[in-house]
Amino acid sequence: MTEALxxxxxxxxxxxxxxxxxxxxxxxxxxxxxxEYYLSVGDGILRALRNRPxxxxxxxxxxDGESFFQKRAPKxxxxxxxxxxxxxxxxxxxxxxxxxxxxAVLWAANLGCLTFHPWPVRRExxxxxxxxxxxxxxxxxxxxxxxxxAALELREVLRELGLTGWPKTSGGRGLHVFVPIRPVWTFxxxxxxxxxxxxxxxxxxxxxVTTAWWKEERGAKVFVDYNQTARDRTIxxxxxxxxxxxxxxxxPLRWEEVPDAVPEDFDLATMPARFxxxxxxxxxxxxxxxxxxxxxxxxxxxxxxxxxxDLPYPPEHxxxxxxxxxxxxxxxxx
Numbered sequence: 001m002t003e004a005l006x007x008x009x010x011x012x013x014x015x016x017x018x019x020x021x022x023x024x025x026x027x028x029x030x031x032x033x034x035x036e037y038y039l040s041v042g043d044g045i046l047r048a049l050r051n052r053p054x055x056x057x058x059x060x061x062x063x064d065g066e067s068f069f070q071k072r073a074p075k076x077x078x079x080x081x082x083x084x085x086x087x088x089x090x091x092x093x094x095x096x097x098x099x100x101x102x103x104a105v106l107w108a109a110n111l112g113c114l115t116f117h118p119w120p121v122r123r124e125x126x127x128x129x130x131x132x133x134x135x136x137x138x139x140x141x142x143x144x145x146x147x148x149x150a151a152l153e154l155r156e157v158l159r160e161l162g163l164t165g166w167p168k169t170s171g172g173r174g175l176h177v178f179v180p181i182r183p184v185w186t187f188x189x190x191x192x193x194x195x196x197x198x199x200x201x202x203x204x205x206x207x208x209v210t211t212a213w214w215k216e217e218r219g220a221k222v223f224v225d226y227n228q229t230a231r232d233r234t235i236x237x238x239x240x241x242x243x244x245x246x247x248x249x250x251x252p253l254r255w256e257e258v259p260d261a262v263p264e265d266f267d268l269a270t271m272p273a274r275f276x277x278x279x280x281x282x283x284x285x286x287x288x289x290x291x292x293x294x295x296x297x298x299x300x301x302x303x304x305x306x307x308x309x310d311l312p313y314p315p316e317h318x319x320x321x322x323x324x325x326x327x328x329x330x331x332x333x334x
Contacts, residue, residue, distance in 0.1 A: 005032070009039055012080070012103030016110050023062040023114070026245040029268055034241065035109045040272035042102035044252070044280035045116070045239040049105070052118035053084040053096035053126065055234055060112035063243045069117070073097045078107065084123025088232050089317045098123040114241045117234035120190075121183070128183040129190045130289065133235050134165070134197065135228040136175045139210075141220025144263060147175045150201065150209055150222040151258055157200050161294040166285050169263045171242030171250040174222075176235055180289045185296075188320075191229040193292045195311055196299035198224035213312045214328055227314050238282060241268060252282040 004017045019032035038045060056070040072094045073083045081104045083095040096119070099105055108116070120129040134154065136147045151167055154177055158165045165177040181190070198211045201224060210221040228235055236242065238252045251266035251274075266274070302308040310322045319326070 007035055007039060007106055009042060009102040009106055012101055014103050014106040014110065016106070021062070023059065023112075024245065024247045024268070025062065025064060027247055027269075029247055031109070031112075033268060034114065035106050037241070037268050037272060038105045038109055038239075039102065041239045041275045041280075042105065044275060044282070045105055045237060046099060046102050047280055047283060047285070048237040048239060049099040049116055049118050051082075051084070051098050051100060051122040051124065053086045053098055053121065053123060054119070054237075055096060055117040056108050056111065056113040057115035057117060057236075057243070058112045059114050059243055062112075063114070063245065067243065070111075070113075071096060074111065081107065082123065084121075084126055086119060086121075086126050086232075089230075114243050116237045116240050118237050119234055120229070125183055127187075128185060129187060129229070130181055130183040130286075132163070132179040132181050132190055132194055132197075132292065132295075133228055134177045134179070134194060135170070135225040135235060136177070137223045137225050138173045139215075139218045139221055139223050142208075142222055144173050144175075146208065146222050147173065148258055150205065150224075151175045151177060153205055153209075154197070154201050155255060157197060157204070161197065161298065163197075163290045163292070163295065164288065166252070166282050167255060167258055168238050168250055168252045168282070169248075169261070169266060171236060171240070171248040171263065171266075172244070173263070175258075176250070178285070180285055181292055182289045185292055187229070187231040189296065190292070191226060192299045192310075193295035194226045194229040196295050196302060198226045199302060199308060200298060211311065216328065216330055226311060230314055230317060232316075233314065239271070252280065254281050 006013050021031045059067045082098045084098045087093045120131040136150050138147050163179045167177050202209045202211050210218045212218045236250045240250050242248045247268040249271050312326050
């Protein structure tokens, strides 16, 4: 192994141990390649992570080795990386790193972090999300092209509700659409708004879109995963590498790119050149946060006029008031 090297980001020098260690064997990408990638897109990923409690998805032996999610800040976290205290559904809490400079991203990359999972809150106020995140997840029998079609229809739904969405590839088969919002609503309210948006999208394309939580009920459709807005659920950040053999990244897109772009266009090797040419295409995302009043009014109408109340929470969540039975339909019939 080559001796450790030092990389500088914004005046901060970060030590990189074992820089020649291979993390993506199929393409030969090393830890050094990963760190230099994050340095090349530093302004973009820092915009996505700044002041957000962030879970680290670590692969210390590369994508073919074991991995784990690190929620609590490691004991060796430098003093210059701040932390934020978040509360889990269980009532327990943890202090997570909250990057404020690109050096924090490089430091995490040295620990084998490939993917960054930021909370939709800032460390100054961890109870009120400032992003509504919508995950379009193609189910078996569908593909990325189906997610694209759903995203374009979703854009219109959001527009009618006074919401501005910012799309990005997931790095896999799906698409994410993030909506910056004013941090005045709770996790429960943001999730309620996400459900209302998902149901409206489902009404407009019932043969192609579903909000069914149970896989046995989804069919060959695009699932709008409303539970990604539940407390302690996170989505890979923009510019994060994804742990797949070809080293894809979660790529921010402009809406005009969505119809033609494909996930294979964006990986560790290609994104630096795109970023050098275009910069962060989501750089203006935080400048005009949206209000969720119209989406919450839609949720109220769904409940009052159509009897559409809450939907099941993830299994690790405590039972919530108004939540339907958390039982798989086929088992409930038995």
